[in-house]
Amino acid sequence: MTPAHTPDDRLARALQAASGIDFVGARLNSVGGGCINRTLEVQAGHRTYFLKLNDAAALPMFEAEADGLTALAACDAFRVPRPLAWGATDSEAFLLLEHVQLRPLASAEDGRRFAAALVELHRNTDERFGWTRDNYIGATPQHNTLHDGWARFLVECRLVPQLQLARAKGYAGALGRDADKLLERIPSLFLDYRPRASLLHGDLWNGNAAIAADGTPVIFDPAVYRGDRDADLAMSELFGGFPSAFYAAYRNAWPPADGYELRKTLYNLYHILNHLNLFGRGYLGQAERMMRTLAAALLR
Structure with a gap:
């Protein structure tokens, strides 16, 4: 200090x-x-x-x-x-x-408490996806125009703006010529899966989560909106992840539906593209791999 x-x-x-x-x-x-x-x-x-x-x-x-x-x-x-x-x-x-005195999530009990709190947050639902105002994901403007459908919101307010930024920064070729076709196919992932519009933290990596001195789970630095709860769960697996007890407790309380692994890649693509746009080429390879995974599943 x-x-x-x-x-x-x-x-x-x-x-x-x-x-x-x-x-x-x-x-x-x-x-x-x-x-x-x-x-x-x-x-x-x-x-x-x-x-x-x-x-x-x-x-x-x-x-x-x-x-x-x-x-x-x-x-x-x-x-x-x-x-x-x-x-x-x-x-x-x-x-x-x-000011809140904080410590990192470390123990199994920390993970279980955090999972119980996140389930409670995600059970706060509404009819529409998005938020009442735009906000930011890191330093990048985040569009939150209210939508009745999750897939359309995901494409128009999350992936399209990040891909447009990436193209403006010269990454269009590296991300593949099939990006637009991929966006067209994303609604097919949600024909049988209809997520609720849960209240989300929106930027839930382990750097934005902690435990207070009395053991209470704490969250901060949000990018709030209403969306598929799996988007929070997916991001929690990026950049170091949470204690394994957190995932076990969350899934025991409210298991993700079939297809979560592919949705996780889709939802985390948004964050990796954002890191590419904010911090540069070091995230390009990861973005390319995620695009290829999604293309293999959706462009067959």
């Missing part, structure tokens, strides 16, 4: 105006864990807060995050850091959050 410092006058005034908390003499300590925002612990009086900072143009991203956190908290399945204030100075956007 870097040495503590105080917020500049503009930021201190903006934080106080937005939150009603006195930030005179507050101490900021930089913390790691993010590649998009600057993250800090704030000591103000006898209280500790968590602060995210970015360029002023990033305010819509923080507004969307506050919306997602509020929606997840309303479900009451997980502990969710409360958004306390957000806004911007002429140079910096900020999001002030409740």
Whole structure:
């Protein structure tokens, strides 16, 4: 952790105006864990807060995050850091959050508790897929136009925008000439499988999940929308995964329908394409392999 410092006058005034908390003499300590925002612990009086900072143009991203956190908290399945204030100075956007002492999921009991909470979250369903506003997946805009059908939402609001970005960045040839044909065939996966429109975290890898000091499961950094619950479950298997007890407990409580393995590849293609678009060619090979797997199943 870097040495503590105080917020500049503009930021201190903006934080106080937005939150009603006195930030005179507050101490900021930089913390790691993010590649998009600057993250800090704030000591103000006898209280500790968590602060995210970015360029002023990033305010819509923080507004969307506050919306997602509020929606997840309303479900009451997980502990969710409360958004306390957000806004911007002429140079910096900020999001002030409740500080929660966290530790990684590690034990079998952690996994079982997290699974029970996720099942409860996913049982919060509605009639339509999408969300009441667009938001962000990482730093990429995420389209959430409400749809009556899951397959159409998945194609139009998830895969098409990422493939368009990838093409603009010069990856069209590597991803294959069959990409458009593949998109046309995706609805065939859902002729007999009709998922509910569950409330989803939307970016559920192990870096956005933790356990509070009292053992309560915690989620944060959401990209909320309503969709197939398998999309959350699939992403949980990316980038290190969760404890094996989590998967056993979730599947015991609410087993995925047949065909999950292929749907997992489809849903995680969205995230790998996003990483390709955000972070570059290092994710191209994985995206190509996933496209080939889907093409082998859908373009026979």
